[in-house]
Amino acid sequence: MLAYAIRRILILIPTLLGVSILVFLMLHLTPGDPAELLLGERATDEALHQIREHLGLNEPLYVQYGMFLKRLMKGDLGETIWTRQKVWIEVKQRFPATMELAVTALFIACLFGVTLGIISATKQYSIFDYVSMLGALTGVSMPIFWLGLVFMLIFSVNLGWLPLSARLSIDVDLQVITNIYTLDALLTRNWVAFRDAIWHLIMPAVTLSTIPMAIIARMTRSAMLEVLRQDYIKTAKAKGLSQFKVVFKHGLRNALIPVVTTIGLQFGVTLGG
Template sequence: MDRSNKLLRYLASRLLLAPVMLWLISSLVFLLLRVAPGDPVDALLGSRASVAAREQLRQQLGLDQPLPMQYLDFLGDLLKGDLGTSMVSAKSVGAIVRDALPASIELGFAALVIAIVLGLIAGFSGIAKPEGKIDLAGRLYGIGTYALPSFWAAMVLQLIFAVGLGWFPVGGRFPPTLVPPSGTGFYLLDGVLQGNWQVVSGALRHLALPAFTLGLLLSGIFDNALRLNLRRVLRSDYVEAARSRGISETQVVLRHGLPNALLPMLTIAGITVASLVGGALLIEVIFSWPGIANQLQEAINRRDYPLVQGIVVVVAALVVLVSLVVDVLVALLDPRLNF
């Protein structure tokens, strides 16, 4: 069987597994929310509400139904594309997710670009002189940024650059003195498309610090990955053969080592998308960023079952989709890969 047929079979198997993964994640979230301590009725009415009021609200929310019936209703709505209605705001969960998702994607994409740039610079810096001072500094950078507690790093950077120096706003996504642009929901993109550079400047100024914070914390992943892959590649037989032909070390690294070392970085970038969800939760809360992670934190605190379930399903679908795209790209770019 040729490679194209194997690739198609691999893609088909991944597409068939995606709904199964989403079903398992959705079912697990549904079950965990129901067995976790606490009652959404108490969160909505308070502990002093009368028994009659509590029972009436429980019926309205469908919580009086047996757990299997609640689960079947949840799956039925999910198959129809209905994520439900928020218990707290009575708004459609789909509408809440659509409003918050662009902010999180904008923050996540900017943070991922910063993480890749910083990680590649740090990972490549010590190749000229392994085990030297620059190489040691790069390794310490990779370990340190990966091990830093995100909440601590965010508050320190916030105190330095927002409170102390005043270079950036303390929080928020857009200046309160300006009207947010209408369009795609991505403020930077909308500002560029509309030619409104005041909007672009305001959105970029609010985005810079949270994106840099999250990118800095994730850059250690790319630093360590590039460092290990590049060293392994530079010890391979074909690189030694290139050196024996009299090719300069710079050309060996740039033409033979770096392209092969960068291929696994695609997989690392796909995995980092899942890390962005957890990392963005604390960053969005600390910087008051109105994204989907912030909505998730509020929904968990309020025991808003439909909103938590809807956000987790959407995020899981995005992670599965990105992982699928990355796997296909790696398979297309790396002929050595077997399926």
């Protein structure tokens, strides 16, 4: 086991190195001059020269990559163009809210996606199966930004059921500990703030969960159908076990392996927005 773990870690090193080279080259192949982007089109040649010297843009490409890799190893991701703050500070400020939204969205996606997949597999070729898989296909194809705008228009602007923006109402007080508002509300037992934070999370979380929910539902259905065709499932049915035990005790347990892998991949995608 230890040898396998060491081997996997050693394989990871060239992979990360290749990713860093790819990211570096993509940044340099992007049209436009970084110096002009920072200073604007009206910047003087002297100012452009100074900023290029400061950023090391006049150095050869391999030297620039070495500088990039050295800073990356130190956790220095540079400064943002708009606020002039360190990137890690910007990430630190916004990561808790991103994590809160991603975890909530993935929870919704897993809850409904796995459930729909199981029911569709046990009722293959039924109306429910066709409708749910059509919905899953629609969910995968739906642009999230468009769906979010539709939800905002319907549930916030027209019906007024859900808040349009922000993470917490102005008139709700909360002692911030982790900057994850739902967790902070639970830690301080502020149930008013907890309900309000959940209320603000519903619409963006449901919107963000549509694509992973559809993917998880399709994967669960496919995995369950494959497992339910196995001989040991037929044997379990022949022994007189209930449909519930056959599906959940013998079927779902073995079908969850690819589903869990899919959920892990979807968490990374969801976290990235």
